[in-house]
Every structure is written in structure tokens, then in C-alpha cells.
Amino acid sequence: MKPKIGDIFVYVFILVLIGLSFLGLKTMGSNRNNLLVQIELDGEVIDSVEMWQEEQEGELKEIRVDTGQGRYNIVGISSQGVSVTEANCPDKLCVRSPVIREPGQSIVCIPHKLVVRIIGESQRDNAVDDTAS
Amino acid sequence: MERNKIKRFFAVLIVLILVLFLVSGCISNTQGQHDKSFFAMDTVMTFRVYGDRSAKKAMNKAIDRIKEIESHMSSTHKDSDVVKINKAAGVEPVKVHDDTFYVIKKAVEYGKLSNGALDITIRPIVELWGITSDKPRVPSQEEIEEKLALVDYNKVVLDEDKKTVFLENEGMGIDLGAIAKGFAADEAVRILREAGVESALLNLGGNVITIGSNPDGRPWRIGIQDPRTEETGQPHFTIVGVTDATVVSSGDYERYIEEVYEKTGERYHHIFDPRTGYPAQAGLIACTIITSSSIDADALSTILFVMGREEGLKLIEGLDNIEGIAVTTDKEIYTTEGLKASLIPSNDNYRIVD
Amino acid sequence: MTKTRKITILAIIISQALVLHYIESFIPVLAPGAKLGLANIMTMVTLVLFGFKEALIVVVIRSVLGPLLGGSVTGILYSLSGGILSGFIMSVLYLKLDIYFSLMGISTAGAVFHNIGQLLTASWIFGTIGILYTYLPVLMLAAVVTGYFNGLVTRYILGYLEKKLEIRN
Incomplete structure (x- = not known):
């Protein structure tokens, strides 16, 4: 019983589907173990970068976020955590906010409608779902 | 004839599928996670709601x-009830939304229960200091006394039948900032529960509201912000496990006049004592x-926060099913009876006092 | 073939599909959703003996009644979406492209699309696409095995039925 040409096509199709779903899993899975810094503007996620790695000690990655009409915030990511290093908002609360480094923590700039949030599974025992402030 | 039959067959098929989709939409309780921040x-x-499409x-x-x-309770929306009430202060009652x-x-x-520790007519004082504005300042004693004369919750005249609100004196003003967020949270929870949501975590500007427990069955673990995080380097001073509860914190750490604090170490923060016209100083941070x-x-x-630990915790102890935590300037934690056994500090800069 | 005879045979096929569906619920599964899909044999038999319309009738009735025998109303939704999608695919392959496909190939394609239909419905209900990625690989591998097996069974059944019933027109 030799498989016909179409049968082989079916099997190739299956292989492609399996490959694609592994690709999909991988992009999802990489977010799962590592922490992500998510930048939201007015509720929309506009950028999402991986949190610092141990070997990147001392390095500082700065992301400039233009929030429209000449307004901006600069988000700094280092091995110490994430902070807003500079902004031209009127209250500068985001710049004064303490450094965040745990999932569930966030820095908010209300005048610019900007939220910088750390997401992912915490490695620590005393991880929290949220913080009341 | 044959063609009509096929048409009818497909029509029936489509109706059947639609009905089934509707039915399953109502009964399936499969869990997906829905996030939204705004x-x-x-x-x-920030909303995190677990459940199906509904x-x-x-x-x-x-x-x-x-x-x-x-839109009804904002102090800035120009058509809001609050703006209308404030404009008509000393002039006429204003009809408002339920x-x-x-x-x-x-x-x-x-206001009555707390003997004026909470007073929504605090607005003239809030505006005088402008803590949350671009130009905060420490006003003079005369200015404060002048505005303090306008602060009195007893001069808010409510007409239950006509649903009107009247502020007796010109220059008075109300600010629902301290309480409207709580009402909004209650309404959000009511809507989610009515739709059958059994697990959700809401954060309304630092007020954390939970429905049910975490989908994995554990209580929600809610950290409570360390009020001196810049000193201690810790995000929270304790963690509480809650189900179907709301966790709300107040403190002097949220908004204060930075320039003055840096110079003098004095924190002029945003929670005012309506009896003095100054930021509350009852020994709590x-x-x-x-x-x-x-x-x-x-x-x-x-x-x-305004009453302080002794008086404040006593008041709360007298109410049913309400627990309170007070952190003093010495970083000592006092709680109501219900929390005494279970509360553990999550960082050693703080200690529990029995 | 008379109309009565056709209705009778279709009724027997549907009841056999239901019996297979019921028996299958006693066979343990490797992964959730990865079932043998024995009822698909009857869909294919109908497709070969009668054609597209009849095969679809068998699929729809079996998909609605099957979960009612042992399952939930949501089960109907899953089996309908999977069944209809795979029924369409198998019909196209068998009626239009049968020179390229063996019954085993058609049966495998049917199994694949049955699973895809169910997963799409599941991700629609759950409101998340993640389920697709997680379940697809396992279900696809299962489809290869069950599809081949069901195709083989269908071939033997058809050989027998065509001789006995002489109903092929």
C-alpha cells in the first residue's frame, strides 16, 4: 500500500503545523521565565523589553518614550532595577518613584498617561499579586 | 425544489450553530485571563479578570x-455634579445624579462618625496648599484660618426627595477624591459579580480590590507599600492574604512638598486634618x-490616618468586619484584634506591637 | 435505491456512529482532546456511499446527540465545529481530489481539521490563543495515528458493505 501524493502532502502539512505551534510556544514561553519590562501609554502596551540579565551588571539601557506633543519620559533599565530617569512632566513623580524590580511593581506618570510595569513570575518566595499603596 | 431543500438545510444549520454558541457562552465557565489598564x-x-468571554x-x-x-464626581470635568455644587455654593441647591x-x-x-476627621468640604484648604498641583506652598496661619472657616460638613444640606445638594456658604467646596474611588470600586465589583466573575484583581490607583481567590485557589497575596521604601529599599512592610476583600492604604508618602522636605525634613503631605487645616499629624506615616x-x-x-492609632483603631474596632493597620513614625505596626495573630512584617525595619 | 432504504441506512449509520462515540468514552485518552475519533469512520462511509449532503447530516446529528449521551452542552459546540470543518475538508478531498488521496490520507486530514476546529472554538471560548500552541502538537501526532487507523477500517468496511448492500449508485 503506497501512500499517494496527497497523503504525503497531509503529513507535511501536519509537520508544518507542529513546527508553527512550537514557534508560538517559544515566543510565549520566553516571556514566562524571564521578567519583562512593559511600557504602556494610555492603557496600550507600546513596548516590552526583557529585564536585565545578571551578566549585564553595570550597564544601563535607556528607552525614550515620546508621549506626544513634545512630552517624553526616559525609562532606565539596569541590573539594579527599572526607574524613570528623566521626564518633562509637571509633577516629576515618576522620576522620584523608587526603583522597581519585582513583578507586580510599577511606576506611573499620570500627566503623560504612562505606566512602566514589571511582569512575569517572581522567583522569590514572598511574591505578591499586587501592592496596595 | 432540490435547491430549496439545500437552502433550508443550511438555514437550519446556521440557526442551530448560533443557538449553540449562545448557550455555551452562558454556561461555559472556562477560565481565561483578561487584563486591562486605563x-x-x-x-x-488595572483590571485582571478571570473567566470566559462574558x-x-x-x-x-x-x-x-x-x-x-x-464624569459625575470629578472636580475638573466642567459638567460634573461636583463642579456644579461648588459653583452654586451659597446660592442654590443643585440637582445631582443618584x-x-x-x-x-x-x-x-x-464625617459624623469620625467627628470631622473626614470632611468632604475640605476643598478650600486643599486648594490653598495645592499639594497635588504644580505649585504647592506652605500658606500662612491667617490664610489657613480664613479657609478653615469654610470647612464644615454640617453645612452640606442634602434633600433626599429632590436629590439636591446645597453648600450653605459662598466659597465652600467639596472634594470627593477621598471616597469616589471607593464607590467606583464597589460598582465595578458589583458589575463583575453580577456577570458571574469568581476571580478578579483590581487596582484603582493603589486601592486593591479582590474578587474570590487567585485562580489556583490560594488567597490573593497583597503587599502593603512600605511608606519609607526609599530608606529601607523594600517594596512592602507586610503581605496580607485576602479573598473577596479590598485593601486600601493612606499615608504621607504618596504626595508631599518635596522641596520643603529636602530642606527641613518636614513632610507637608496631601491628607489634611479638617480640624487644623494642616496636613494630618497624628503620629502615623x-x-x-x-x-x-x-x-x-x-x-x-x-x-x-487623621485620627491616629489610638483613637482611630478604637473607632474601627467598634465596626463589624473591618480590620485596620497603623504604622507609626517609629515604624511600629499596630493592628485591630482580628489581624493580631496573623500579621507578619515582610521586612525587619518594622515591628509589630501588641 | 428507494428513499425509504436510504433513510433506513442513514439511520443505521447514525446510530452506529453514536454507539462508536459511546464506546470511545470508555477508552482512556493520551491527552485531553486526543481521542480515537471512531465515529469519523461512519462519516467517511456515508461520504463514499452517498455524498456530501448526507455525510454532513450524519456529522451534525451525531455531533449534537453524541455529547448528550455523555457530555455537556459545550461538548456539542466542540464536536459540531470540529465535525463540520472536518466533514467539509474530507468531502472536498474525496469528491474533488480523490485521485491524489487514499482513504487513510483523507481520514488523517479529517482528524487534523477536526482538532483544529475544536481548538479554534476552545480558544474563542477561553478568549486566548495560547491553547492552540500548547495542544496542537500532541493532537496532530495523535491525528496521524488515529486518522490512518480509521481510514484503514473504513476501507475494509466499504469493501464489505459494497458487496453486501449493492447500494453504490
């Missing part, structure tokens, strides 16, 4: 409801209320 009531709000729909409905409440009436009535009740109703939690956390 800006409302001058703060950022849960997602309910989430959007709850968000719309919050925006509706905001929402606004309920919230103001509740606020006045809390932070306090937290845990209970089921958010409007109560919102009001009581302000009251506790």
Missing part, C-alpha cells in the same frame, strides 16, 4: 461605569484598611 479619576487603574464583557462594562462615575447623592451622603455620615466595601475602606483609611 487612566480614570486622575490615576491609573467576564471580558463585564470588565469593559465595569470600566465604562467607572468613567461614568468619574450616584453623587449617595456618595456625598455616605461621606457626610462618615501609613495606615491600611481591609474590608469588603471599598467606599468604607476609602473613608476609614483617611479617618484612621
Whole structure:
């Protein structure tokens, strides 16, 4: 019983589907173990970068976020955590906010409608779902 | 003839599928996670709701409801009830939405309960200091006394039948900031529950509201902000496990005049004592209320902070199913009886006092 | 073939599909959703003996009644979406492209699309696409095995039925 040409096509199709779903899993899975810094503007996620790695000690990655009409915030990511290093908002609360480094923590700039949030599974025992402030 | 049959067959098929989709939409309780964050009531709000598509729909409905409440109770929306009431102070009663009436009535009740520690007519004082504005300043004693004369919750005249609100004196003003967020949270929770949501985590500008427990069955673990995080380097001073509860904190760490603090070490923060016209100084740096109703939690956390630990915790102890935590300037933690056995500091800069 | 005879045979096929569906619920599964899909044999038999319309009738009735025998109303939704999608695919392959496909190939394609239909419905209900990625690989591998097996069974059944019933027109 030799498989016909179409049968082989079916099997190739299956292989492609399996490959694609592994690709999909991988992009999802990489977010799962590592922490992500998510930048939201007015509720929309506009950028999402991986949190610092141990070997990147001392390095500082700065992301400039233009929030429209000449307004901006600069988000700094280092091995110490994430902070807003500079902004031209009127209250500068985001710049004064303490450094965040745990999932569930966030820095908010209300005048610019900007939220910088750390997401992912915490490695620590005393991880929290949220913080009341 | 044959063609008609096929047509009819497909029509029946489509109707059948649609009906089944509708039915399954109602009964399936499969769990998906729906996240949304948005800006409302001058703060950022984050929703995480677990459930099927109907849960997602309910989430959007709850968000719309919050925006509706905001449009009634904002101090800046020019058509809001609050703006109208303030404009008509000393002139005439203003007809308001049922929402606004309920919230103001509740606020006045809390004013009475706390003997004026919470007073929604604090607005003239808030505007004088401008702590949350671009140009905060420390006013003179004369200025404060002048404005303090306008602060009196007893001069808020409510007409239950006509649903009108009247401020007796010109220059008076109300600010629902301390309590409207709590009402919005209660409404959001009501909408989500009515849609059958059994697990959700909401954060309304630092007020954390939980429905049910974490989908994995554990209680929600809620950290309570360390009020001196810049000193201790710690995000929270304790962690509480809650189900179906709201956790609301107040403190001097949220907004204060930075320039003055850097020079003198004095924190002129945003929670005023309506009896003095100065930022509350009752020996607390932070306090937290845990209970089921958010409007109560919102009001009581302000009251506790203004009253201080002894008087404040005593008041809360006298209410049913409400727990309170007070953190003093010495970083000592006092709690109501119900929390005494279970509360553990999550960093050793703080210690529990029995 | 008379109309009565056709209705009778279709009724027997549907009841056999239901019996297979019921028996299958006693066979343990490797992964959730990865079932043998024995009822698909009857769909294919109908497709070969009668054609597209009849095969679809068998699929729809079996998909609605099957979960009612042992399952939930949501089960109907899953089996309908999977069944209809795979029924369409198998019909196209068998009626239009049968020179390229063996019954085993058609049966495998049917199994694949049955699973895809169910997963799409599941991700629609759950409101998340993640389920697709997680379940697809396992279900696809299962489809290869069950599809081949069901195709083989269908071939033997058809050989027998065509001789006995002489119903092929």
C-alpha cells in the first residue's frame, strides 16, 4: 500500500503545523521565565523589553518614550532595577518613584498617561499579586 | 425544489450553530485571563479578570461605569455634579445624579462618625496648599484660618426627595477624591459579580480590590507599600492574604512638598486634618484598611490616618468586619484584634506591637 | 435505491456512529482532546456511499446527540465545529481530489481539521490563543495515528458493505 501524493502532502502539512505551534510556544514561553519590562501609554502596551540579565551588571539601557506633543519620559533599565530617569512632566513623580524590580511593581506618570510595569513570575518566595499603596 | 431543500438545510444549520454558541457562552465557565489598564479619576487603574468571554464583557462594562462615575464626581470635568455644587455654593441647591447623592451622603455620615476627621468640604484648604498641583506652598496661619472657616460638613444640606445638594456658604467646596474611588470600586465589583466573575484583581490607583481567590485557589497575596521604601529599599512592610476583600492604604508618602522636605525634613503631605487645616499629624506615616466595601475602606483609611492609632483603631474596632493597620513614625505596626495573630512584617525595619 | 432504504441506512449509520462515540468514552485518552475519533469512520462511509449532503447530516446529528449521551452542552459546540470543518475538508478531498488521496490520507486530514476546529472554538471560548500552541502538537501526532487507523477500517468496511448492500449508485 503506497501512500499517494496527497497523503504525503497531509503529513507535511501536519509537520508544518507542529513546527508553527512550537514557534508560538517559544515566543510565549520566553516571556514566562524571564521578567519583562512593559511600557504602556494610555492603557496600550507600546513596548516590552526583557529585564536585565545578571551578566549585564553595570550597564544601563535607556528607552525614550515620546508621549506626544513634545512630552517624553526616559525609562532606565539596569541590573539594579527599572526607574524613570528623566521626564518633562509637571509633577516629576515618576522620576522620584523608587526603583522597581519585582513583578507586580510599577511606576506611573499620570500627566503623560504612562505606566512602566514589571511582569512575569517572581522567583522569590514572598511574591505578591499586587501592592496596595 | 432540490435547491430549496439545500437552502433550508443550511438555514437550519446556521440557526442551530448560533443557538449553540449562545448557550455555551452562558454556561461555559472556562477560565481565561483578561487584563486591562486605563487612566480614570486622575490615576491609573488595572483590571485582571478571570473567566470566559462574558467576564471580558463585564470588565469593559465595569470600566465604562467607572468613567461614568468619574464624569459625575470629578472636580475638573466642567459638567460634573461636583463642579456644579461648588459653583452654586451659597446660592442654590443643585440637582445631582443618584450616584453623587449617595456618595456625598455616605461621606457626610462618615464625617459624623469620625467627628470631622473626614470632611468632604475640605476643598478650600486643599486648594490653598495645592499639594497635588504644580505649585504647592506652605500658606500662612491667617490664610489657613480664613479657609478653615469654610470647612464644615454640617453645612452640606442634602434633600433626599429632590436629590439636591446645597453648600450653605459662598466659597465652600467639596472634594470627593477621598471616597469616589471607593464607590467606583464597589460598582465595578458589583458589575463583575453580577456577570458571574469568581476571580478578579483590581487596582484603582493603589486601592486593591479582590474578587474570590487567585485562580489556583490560594488567597490573593497583597503587599502593603512600605511608606519609607526609599530608606529601607523594600517594596512592602507586610503581605496580607485576602479573598473577596479590598485593601486600601493612606499615608504621607504618596504626595508631599518635596522641596520643603529636602530642606527641613518636614513632610507637608496631601491628607489634611479638617480640624487644623494642616496636613494630618497624628503620629502615623501609613495606615491600611481591609474590608469588603471599598467606599468604607476609602473613608476609614483617611479617618484612621487623621485620627491616629489610638483613637482611630478604637473607632474601627467598634465596626463589624473591618480590620485596620497603623504604622507609626517609629515604624511600629499596630493592628485591630482580628489581624493580631496573623500579621507578619515582610521586612525587619518594622515591628509589630501588641 | 428507494428513499425509504436510504433513510433506513442513514439511520443505521447514525446510530452506529453514536454507539462508536459511546464506546470511545470508555477508552482512556493520551491527552485531553486526543481521542480515537471512531465515529469519523461512519462519516467517511456515508461520504463514499452517498455524498456530501448526507455525510454532513450524519456529522451534525451525531455531533449534537453524541455529547448528550455523555457530555455537556459545550461538548456539542466542540464536536459540531470540529465535525463540520472536518466533514467539509474530507468531502472536498474525496469528491474533488480523490485521485491524489487514499482513504487513510483523507481520514488523517479529517482528524487534523477536526482538532483544529475544536481548538479554534476552545480558544474563542477561553478568549486566548495560547491553547492552540500548547495542544496542537500532541493532537496532530495523535491525528496521524488515529486518522490512518480509521481510514484503514473504513476501507475494509466499504469493501464489505459494497458487496453486501449493492447500494453504490
